[in-house]
Amino acid sequence: MSITVLLGAQWGDEGKGRITDALAADADIVARFNGGDNAGHTITIGSRVFKLHLLPAGIFRERCLNLIGNGVVLNPIHFLKERNEIVAAGFPVTPENLQISEAAHVILPGHIALDAAREATQGGIGTTQRGIGFAYSDKAARLGLRAGLMRDPERFAGAVYEHTQRVNRALEREYRRPPLDAQAVADQYAEAARHVAPYLANTFRTLHRALAQGRRVLAEGAQAVMLDIDHGTYPFVTSSNATIGGVLTGLGVPAQAITRVVGMAKAFCTRVGAGPFVTELDGELALRLRGTGANPWDEYGATTGRPRRVGWFDGVALRYAAQMNGLTELALTKLDILTGLDPLRICVAYAYHGAQLEDFPQDSDILAQCRPIYEELPGWQADVRSARSFDDLPAEARAYIARIEALAGVRVTMVSVGPEREQLVVR
Ligand code: IMP
Numbered sequence: 163m164s165i166t167v168l169l170g171a172q173w174g175d176e177g178k179g180r181i182t183d184a185l186a187a188d189a190d191i192v193a194r195f196n197g198g199d200n201a202g203h204t205i206t207i208g209s210r211v212f213k214l215h216l217l218p219a220g221i222f223r224e225r226c227l228n229l230i231g232n233g234v235v236l237n238p239i240h241f242l243k244e245r246n247e248i249v250a251a252g253f254p255v256t257p258e259n260l261q262i263s264e265a266a267h268v269i270l271p272g273h274i275a276l277d278a279a280r281e282a283t284q285g286g287i288g289t290t291q292r293g294i295g296f297a298y299s300d301k302a303a304r305l306g307l308r309a310g311l312m313r314d315p316e317r318f319a320g321a322v323y324e325h326t327q328r329v330n331r332a333l334e335r336e337y338r339r340p341p342l343d344a345q346a347v348a349d350q351y352a353e354a355a356r357h358v359a360p361y362l363a364n365t366f367r368t369l370h371r372a373l374a375q376g377r378r379v380l381a382e383g384a385q386a387v388m389l390d391i392d393h394g395t396y397p398f399v400t401s402s403n404a405t406i407g408g409v410l411t412g413l414g415v416p417a418q419a420i421t422r423v424v425g426m427a428k429a430f431c432t433r434v435g436a437g438p439f440v441t442e443l444d445g446e447l448a449l450r451l452r453g454t455g456a457n458p459w460d461e462y463g464a465t466t467g468r469p470r471r472v473g474w475f476d477g478v479a480l481r482y483a484a485q486m487n488g489l490t491e492l493a494l495t496k497l498d499i500l501t502g503l504d505p506l507r508i509c510v511a512y513a514y515h516g517a518q519l520e521d522f523p524q525d526s527d528i529l530a531q532c533r534p535i536y537e538e539l540p541g542w543q544a545d546v547r548s549a550r551s552f553d554d555l556p557a558e559a560r561a562y563i564a565r566i567e568a569l570a571g572v573r574v575t576m577v578s579v580g581p582e583r584e585q586l587v588v589r
Contacts, residue, residue, distance in 0.1 A: 272342060
């Protein structure tokens, strides 16, 4: 049994799509285990840039089977739209290369309407407004609709109708919002169910048979450690477990099957949505790190287009991520963006009311009052985009990476130096 896990070690948007794509080259199965279409994984193939929200990145690899696991929340309409886009781009998406767990939960318009309504109140945290939190709430409250129900579009339509009526009461009473047309929603989703049904499968069985045959599985995380519902900066988090435990529950696999845990970190930090961000920058430096938005890899949300908040590398947060998930290695992305900045800064501890904290505080109120304690490192001027081996990198870049490794206690095995597939240093 052999499962490689790829996890976001920061606040999401570390470039997971890019590294999953690289790792998928050696995988027989790529499986998503958490989240939904709140994710946005950007993959560059030649001159074409794809943004995947729900489909696993193995969809671009010919012999790869892709699984959407039980831990995912699936919007059937958005799934079909994404499938059609990928098919139109020339990549097949059939039940032969994609299976959706019948135990995954379905996101409905009611979830999205409630998400939007809540976001418009004081309680908003800057969600992607994809209905994620409300779909997981229904799952936990045992009111959710599982994907398997889509095999029976008539029954599914009845359940969607009832769900929408229930949501309508909340929309009107709690948020003073107009109701949704329950019949129209039920009809639309029954029609979608007919197209989704062929993809439904017992992904647990698929996965365990494959593991027993020695197949290589890649578990593709969405969001990241700091957005994890339990271990992230609650309440400024998503509603699933984006950490190692989410792999076990979101796919139904044993811990012993996991042989490799790759943490993804950007060479600096970014965050979208509200919540504490100790190393956050503003002004010129922030603009420089964020980019103008002219390039698809500039720091604007892949799902919502929102400008991302940017900051210096946070070594305290990374150490927390490494400990929690048992990271066996690190992939560092966007090193090329730091070229020309001198000096560089890495946060090595937090200052909190006169005390120095080495450990990441789990209380967001404390975190919000922490100030960064930085170490300065010399920058580099040489263009790193053509580097293909570690030795090709300037000494200052290697020293920057070495400092990150020391803080995390984990070796950096991959460094991306540009958006193209081949702009990757593998150590
Ligand atoms: P939700 O997952 O849409 O409920 O959003 C909750 C929080 O997670 C918000 O701060 C979002 O900006 C953030 N978030 C959700 N998905 C992603 C992602 O894929 N990348 C980065 N941030 C995300």
